[in-house]
Amino acid sequence: xxxxxxxxxxxxxxxxxxxxxxxxxxxxxxxxxxxxxxxxxxxxxxxxxxxxxxxxxxxxxxxxxxxxxxxxxxxxxxxxxxxxxxxxxxxxxxxxxxxxxxxxxxxxxxxxxxxxxxxxxxxxxxxxxxxxxxxxxxxxxxxxxxxxxxxxxxxxxxxxxxxxxxxxxxxxxxxxxxxxxxxxxxxxxxxxxxxxxxxxxxxxxxxxxxxxxxxxxxxxxxxxxxxxxxxxxxxxxxxxxxxxxxxxxxxxxxxxxxxxxxxxxxxxxxxxxxxxxxxxxxxxxxxxxxxxxxxxxxxxxxxxxxxxxxxxxxxxxxxxxxxxxxxxxxxxxxxxxxxxxxxxxxxxxxxxxxxxxxxxxxxxxxxxxxxxxxxxxxxx
Amino acid sequence: xxxxxxxxxxxxxxxxxxxxxxxxxxxxxxxxxxxxxxxxxxxxxxxxxxxxxxxxxxxxxxxxxxxxxxxxxxxxxxxxxxxxxxxxxxxxxxxxxxxxxxxxxxxxxxxxxxxxxxxxxxxxxxxxxxxxxxxxxxxxxxxxxxxxxxxxxxxxxxxxxxxxxxxxxxxxxxxxxxxxxxxxxxxxxxxxxxxxxxxxxxxxxxxxxxxxxxxxxxxxxxxxxxxxxxxxxxxxxxxxxxxxxxxxxxxxxxxxxxxxxxxxxxxxxxxxxxxxxxxxxxxxxxxxxxxxxxxxxxxxxxxxxxxxxxxxxxxxxxxxxxxxxxxxxxxxxxxxxxxxxxxxxxxxxxxxxxxxxxxxxxxxxxxxxxxxxxxxxxxxxxxxxxxxxxxxxxxxxxxxxxxxxxxxxxxxxxxxxxxxxxxxxxxxxxxxxxxxxxxxxxxxxxxxxxxxxxxxxxxxxxxxxxxxxxxxxxxxxxxxxxxxxxxxxxxxxxxxxxxxxxxxxxxxxxxxxxxxxxxxxxxxxxxxxxxxxxxxxxx
Numbered sequence: 001x002x003x004x005x006x007x008x009x010x011x012x013x014x015x016x017x018x019x020x021x022x023x024x025x026x027x028x029x030x031x032x033x034x035x036x037x038x039x040x041x042x043x044x045x046x047x048x049x050x051x052x053x054x055x056x057x058x059x060x061x062x063x064x065x066x067x068x069x070x071x072x073x074x075x076x077x078x079x080x081x082x083x084x085x086x087x088x089x090x091x092x093x094x095x096x097x098x099x100x101x102x103x104x105x106x107x108x109x110x111x112x113x114x115x116x117x118x119x120x121x122x123x124x125x126x127x128x129x130x131x132x133x134x135x136x137x138x139x140x141x142x143x144x145x146x147x148x149x150x151x152x153x154x155x156x157x158x159x160x161x162x163x164x165x166x167x168x169x170x171x172x173x174x175x176x177x178x179x180x181x182x183x184x185x186x187x188x189x190x191x192x193x194x195x196x197x198x199x200x201x202x203x204x205x206x207x208x209x210x211x212x213x214x215x216x217x218x219x220x221x222x223x224x225x226x227x228x229x230x231x232x233x234x235x236x237x238x239x240x241x242x243x244x245x246x247x248x249x250x251x252x253x254x255x256x257x258x259x260x261x262x263x264x265x266x267x268x269x270x271x272x273x274x275x276x277x278x279x280x281x282x283x284x285x286x287x288x289x290x291x292x293x294x295x296x297x298x299x300x301x302x303x304x305x306x307x308x309x310x311x312x313x314x315x316x317x318x319x320x321x322x323x324x325x326x327x328x329x330x331x332x333x334x335x336x337x338x339x340x341x342x343x344x345x346x347x348x349x350x351x352x353x354x355x356x357x358x359x360x361x362x363x364x365x366x367x368x369x370x371x372x373x374x375x376x377x378x379x380x
Numbered sequence: 381x382x383x384x385x386x387x388x389x390x391x392x393x394x395x396x397x398x399x400x401x402x403x404x405x406x407x408x409x410x411x412x413x414x415x416x417x418x419x420x421x422x423x424x425x426x427x428x429x430x431x432x433x434x435x436x437x438x439x440x441x442x443x444x445x446x447x448x449x450x451x452x453x454x455x456x457x458x459x460x461x462x463x464x465x466x467x468x469x470x471x472x473x474x475x476x477x478x479x480x481x482x483x484x485x486x487x488x489x490x491x492x493x494x495x496x497x498x499x500x501x502x503x504x505x506x507x508x509x510x511x512x513x514x515x516x517x518x519x520x521x522x523x524x525x526x527x528x529x530x531x532x533x534x535x536x537x538x539x540x541x542x543x544x545x546x547x548x549x550x551x552x553x554x555x556x557x558x559x560x561x562x563x564x565x566x567x568x569x570x571x572x573x574x575x576x577x578x579x580x581x582x583x584x585x586x587x588x589x590x591x592x593x594x595x596x597x598x599x600x601x602x603x604x605x606x607x608x609x610x611x612x613x614x615x616x617x618x619x620x621x622x623x624x625x626x627x628x629x630x631x632x633x634x635x636x637x638x639x640x641x642x643x644x645x646x647x648x649x650x651x652x653x654x655x656x657x658x659x660x661x662x663x664x665x666x667x668x669x670x671x672x673x674x675x676x677x678x679x680x681x682x683x684x685x686x687x688x689x690x691x692x693x694x695x696x697x698x699x700x701x702x703x704x705x706x707x708x709x710x711x712x713x714x715x716x717x718x719x720x721x722x723x724x725x726x727x728x729x730x731x732x733x734x735x736x737x738x739x740x741x742x743x744x745x746x747x748x749x750x751x752x753x754x755x756x757x758x759x760x761x762x763x764x765x766x767x768x769x770x771x772x773x774x775x776x777x778x779x780x781x782x783x784x785x786x787x788x789x790x791x792x793x794x795x796x797x798x799x800x801x802x803x804x805x806x807x808x809x810x811x812x813x814x815x816x817x818x819x820x821x822x823x824x825x826x827x828x829x830x831x832x833x834x835x836x837x838x839x840x841x842x843x844x845x846x847x848x849x850x851x852x853x854x855x856x857x858x859x860x861x862x863x864x865x866x867x868x869x870x871x872x873x874x875x876x877x878x879x880x881x882x883x884x885x886x887x888x889x890x891x892x893x894x895x896x897x898x899x900x901x902x903x904x905x906x907x908x909x910x911x912x913x914x915x916x917x918x919x
Contacts (some may be wrong), residue, residue, distance in 0.1 A: 270755035274819070277716060278769040279742035288768075292759035 049178035056111035056171035063106035113168035131157040195255025203263025262294035385412035392450030407614040423611035424838035476551035541572035569701035574915035640840035662721040695860040697874030705883035746820035750832035752812035763800030789822035810841035
C-alpha cells in the first residue's frame, strides 16, 4: 500500500467523461503518433464526406430571393418559384443564377457539383484533366465569354478533372468515400456482433457445440464467396442494403476464430473459476469476464475486416455487380481509370487502387495504435 | 581459496527503459565471489536480484536494459565491455546458469542427449561417441537413474526434478568455474527441492566451483551458502558470512526478513462446534479414454476415498506435493467438479445438487485461489470484483448499501476503501490476495476453501496474509479448508491436517501430533525436506 500516494486514494478520480481506464487507453493511443494522426486524418475525411451535400453540390447552401431565405440543399424548390418551369430547380443554369442575383444572393458550397452533375462547360470533350493542368484560357474555353465569363470561378473548376461523362471527379470521390466507408463500418459492426456471439458460445461451452459449429464454419467458409456473391447479386436487385446483407452472410466467419480462441484460453482462468464459485451464471461470465478480454483481439481484427469489406465492395463494383449505376463508388473508377489510362492526369488521382492503398494504410496504422492501447497493461 | 576473487562486481547498476524513462532496477551494488565459494543473493520479488544475475552473462533484454555504471570483472576481464565473441565463449563455458522454470528452459523438441550434447559440441567441439560418453557421465553425476535409457527422452517425459537435473547436467558439461543458479528449486516440490539442493552442494564441493545463488528462501541460504548479500529495492543493504548475518542482523530490512516466518497459534479443537462440511469416501476419478470408440480403459484416481469433518472456527490443512489431488479434493467439496461419495454442507447433502441448486449455497461457501494475478478479472475495478457476489446473492441491496459493504470488506482485509476504483494491475501480489479475500468474505461465508493462498507471495507478505486469515477466522467463526504444500504456513493455521499422496490419505490427525510425531515415512520425508531441507530418498 506504500506505493499509493494519499491524494490518489481520496476519491474516485475525476477525469471528465472518460473512466480512468479509458483515459489511460486514450493516452496510450496518443503515444502512437502514426496511429493518432491517422485517426484525425480519417475522422477529418469522414466528417467532411458525411456532410458531402454541403461540400460538393449543385445547389446553393443558402439563398435569399425576394426577401425570403431559402435552403436549397435541404428543400427542393420548384423552378416556378424563380420563374422557370422545371419541377426541380437547376441552380446551375444561367437564367436562375441571374434571377437570384438580381433579387438577392446565394452562397454556394466550395465545389459546385454533385456526384451526378454534368459539367456543361467543359473546354473540350470529356474526360478533362484537373483545371490546374490547363491555362486560364483553356479552362474557361467552355464558357460563353471565355476567360472573362463570371461563371469561370474557382467553385466551378474541376479540381481533379471530369470523368468521361463530364462529371466532377472530386465530388464523386467525396460521395464515394462516404458510401464505401459507411458500408465498411456497418458491415464490420454487424459481422462483429454475429461473429463475436458465435465465437463466444463455441469457445465457452466447447465440446459438441464447438465441434458442430466449427465443422459448419469450415464448410461455410470454403464456399467460393465471390461467385456466390455474384450469383446472389445477379438475382436480387442491387442496392446498398442487399449488398450489405449478402456480404454479411460470409464476413462474420472471420471473427469467430479469434474470439473462440480467446474464450477457450480464458475460460479456465482462475478469475472465471472464482466467478463460478460466486454462483455467477454462464452468460454473465461470458459477457462480464471473458468478453472484455476477447475484445482486444477482436478490435485488433476490426480494421482488417473494414478494409477488406471496402475492397470487396470495390471489386464487386469493378465487375459490375455492385451498387446501381450512377451511384458514385470506388469500383467504377477502376474501370474508368483503365479506360482512360492514356491520360494519367485524370486517371490517377481517383483511381481506386491508389486510394484504397492510402486508406488501408491509414486504417492499419490506427489498428496498430489501437492494439497498443488495448494491450494488456502490466505494471509489475 | 586464493585471495583474488573469481568474479568481482563493482558499482553495478541496471536500468530498464519503460515508457521513455529509465527505471533503476539495480543501484550501484558491489560484491565478490572467491573461487570455491557460494554467495547467495537474497531478496523479495522486485529487489533486483535476478537482474543482477542476468547482467553477469549480459542476458538482459538490451537495449531496453542498460548499465549506467559499474563493471563485472571475471578473472580480470570486464564482461560488460567484452565483445560478443568473448562473451559467447564465457557463456556455457566458464560461467553457466540454471533457471527457475525447468519446464520452459529445456527445448521441448530436443531429447536429453541433444540438449546436453549441444553445449559440449559448442564449447569443447565434442561430437559422436565421445560426446555420448560424456553426456552419460554427466547424467550419472546429476543422479539420473538409468541414464542410458533417458538419453532419448524428451522433456515432457521427465518429472520436474529430473528436468532440473538435466539442466544442471547441461550447466556442468564444460566444468564451469562459476555456476549462477537463479531460484533453481522454487518451482519444485519440497522433497525434490531438498534432493536438488543436496546435489548442487555436493557437485559444488567436488568440482571446487563457485556459485552465485539467487533465492528468496532464507532457509536455503542458511543451509547452503557461505556468504549472503541481502537485496532490497535494487541495493545490497547488508552482506557478510551467513552465520553472522543470521545471528546478528544489523539492517532493519534483514531483521524484518528474518522475522517474517509465519507465526500464530492455530485454533483449538472443540467438538461442540457445529460441523460445516462433512465428506464420506469422496472420490474423483478422471476416465482415461482410448481407442476409436473412446472407451474408458482406466481411471486417474485424483481423489480416492477421502472422508473428513470440518467444524466452524477450525482449520483443516490439506498437505501434499503437486499431483497429490489436494486441490481436486477442495474443488469437489465446493462442488466445482463432479465427485462420488456423500458431501454434506451444514447438514444438507449437496453431492447430487445441480449448478442451479448450488447457487443459493455459494454465498456461504467461498474460494480463495492460489494465484492473485490470475484470479482477479483484469478489466474490472476492485470495487466491481468485490461487489459481484453481492449482486447475485443479495440483489435487494441498494447501490449505497452495496458500496458500504464493499468498503467495509476492503477495510477488513487491510485495504483502503477508496482503492475500489483501481484495477488489479495497480496492486502488488499481497494486495491482490487481500482483494481476493475481500471478495470471499463480503458475502459472510461460513466455509472458505483456501487453495495455496500464500504460495505466490513473498515471505514477509505471506506472514501478513496468514495473520489476516487467522484474524478473520476468529472474528467470523469461519471454517477453513487450507490447501498447501508449504508446511510452515500450515503449522501456523491448521489445527488438524491431512497428508495426501496420489489421491489418498497418508496420515491424518491433530496438527501438533503430526508435526511432532509423524508416523508415515512420507510425512517424515516431507517434514525433513520442509523444515531442515534434508532429502530423504523416497522417490
